[in-house]
Amino acid sequence: MPRGRFPVKALEAAMKIAVKRGLVRMYERGPGSIATFAIVRPGLLAEVRIKRLRQIDCTKESLDRNAAQEITGLKMYPSCPQISRELWGVSQDYFIRFFRIMDNGILELGSDGEPLPAGTAVRPDQVPGPVRYLRRRRRELAGKAKGRKQPLGEKAIPQSEVQSPTVTDSQGSTPDP
Numbered sequence: 001m002p003r004g005r006f007p008v009k010a011l012e013a014a015m016k017i018a019v020k021r022g023l024v025r026m027y028e029r030g031p032g033s034i035a036t037f038a039i040v041r042p043g044l045l046a047e048v049r050i051k052r053l054r055q056i057d058c059t060k061e062s063l064d065r066n067a068a069q070e071i072t073g074l075k076m077y078p079s080c081p082q083i084s085r086e087l088w089g090v091s092q093d094y095f096i097r098f099f100r101i102m103d104n105g106i107l108e109l110g111s112d113g114e115p116l117p118a119g120t121a122v123r124p125d126q127v128p129g130p131v132r133y134l135r136r137r138r139r140e141l142a143g144k145a146k147g148r149k150q151p152l153g154e155k156a157i158p159q160s161e162v163q164s165p166t167v168t169d170s171q172g173s174t175p176d177p
Helices: 008-021 060-066 068-074 129-146
Strands: 023-026 037-041 044-052 083-090 096-102 105-109
Touching: 008 023, 008 037, 008 044, 008 083, 008 096, 044 068, 060 068, 060 105, 068 083
Parallel strands: 044 083
Antiparallel strands: 023 037, 037 044, 083 096, 096 105
């Protein structure tokens, strides 16, 4: 049984990709559920399970160890050319890698569901620029939130000593305090 909350944001990110591939049929979550959703298109049924991965740049061997329960569950579906058993690994930044579970191993897929050419692998450093920027910005903001340091030579001025500017009206007179 999986621990922790259900990955709602990961499911939202995966649904954007799944809708492009065909008709999506959601499964009810609960004990004993094998797949998260199915993608149906003419001639192919893809049974998909979403799994949060701590290391998205994992090898197929480490994926086999870390997602053994999910892989075993997907292998309960029959193996044939018309049924694709897929495990979608989602990182903390919602970068998704796609794997097809075969009887004798794991095959990495592209986002379109087609196998990647031999020797190619999708890595997190190939994430589009805006996502990399957001990661860096999040780290910067986290660093500032921990504690702001004041530059040397500057002293904090208490709010009681700060004087507000005097308000004048259009004729140049100041209001009485």
